[in-house]
Amino acid sequence: MFTTGIFLATVNYQQGRESPMKFLTSIAAVALTVGSAATFAVPLTPINFMSNDSDDTCSTSCETPTPLPGTYVDPASNWQLTGAQWLFASDSWQVLGEWSALETDLSNTGNNDYVESLFVSYDDQLKIQVGSDSSSWDVIFASTSAIDRAWTQVIDIISITGAFYVGPTESLRFLVNNTGYDLNNPGNGGPTGVIWKGAANVPEPGSLALLGLGLVGLGFARKKTKAA
Secondary structure (H helix, E strand, C coil): CHHHHHHHHHHHHHCCCCCHHHHHHHHHHHHHHHHHHHHHHCCCCCEEEECCCCCCCCCCCEECCCCCCCCCCCHHHCHHHCCCCCEEECCCCCCECCEEEEEEECCCCCCCEEEEEEEEEEECEEEEEEECCCCCEEEEEECCCCCCCHHHCCEECHHHHCCEEECCCCEEEEEEEECCCCCCCHHHCCCCEEEEEEEEECCCHHHHHHHHHHHHHHHHHHHHHHHC
């Protein structure tokens, strides 16, 4: 498509059908069109991410208990969570009524990561946020009582929220809250944790370069037209 567009524009220019400025605009328009199509239409290889107790972005003392509580989803027997690990905030897992920030994921990747798949299980409540400490955190998902005993099931977050972006300097953050049986009786708290696995796509660098070329070309052509 790109080669054909350039060829036709060149032929028209050589045959006197287009002015130099119109020729430049045509070239830029072809690059912009092809770049846009490539950026938004080409299927890309996804980046897989998941909870892992060895990740250095864990914001609290995280650990994976062995064995898991008997009612918890076992990632070994659920394909949506294969390879992921339950994370527990070992320094606060029995603190009731406080949101504990566990591991962040997709942190400052430098890309616009488009999250198209995300499966989770958690105990007792969960918030999923996108943002950064230097700006703000937007809530993507907040658990409700509609999801009963979430730790016994795998929840498809994207089916609830739709796909979303994590920006170049942002992170995906998971927070859990231990509600227990009685907020005034910490002894009834029990452990709390979260597990997740997801996939994100990023724009192809070549496509972005082509898109940028088109935008620069159109801007230059517009500037030259105004000067004329």
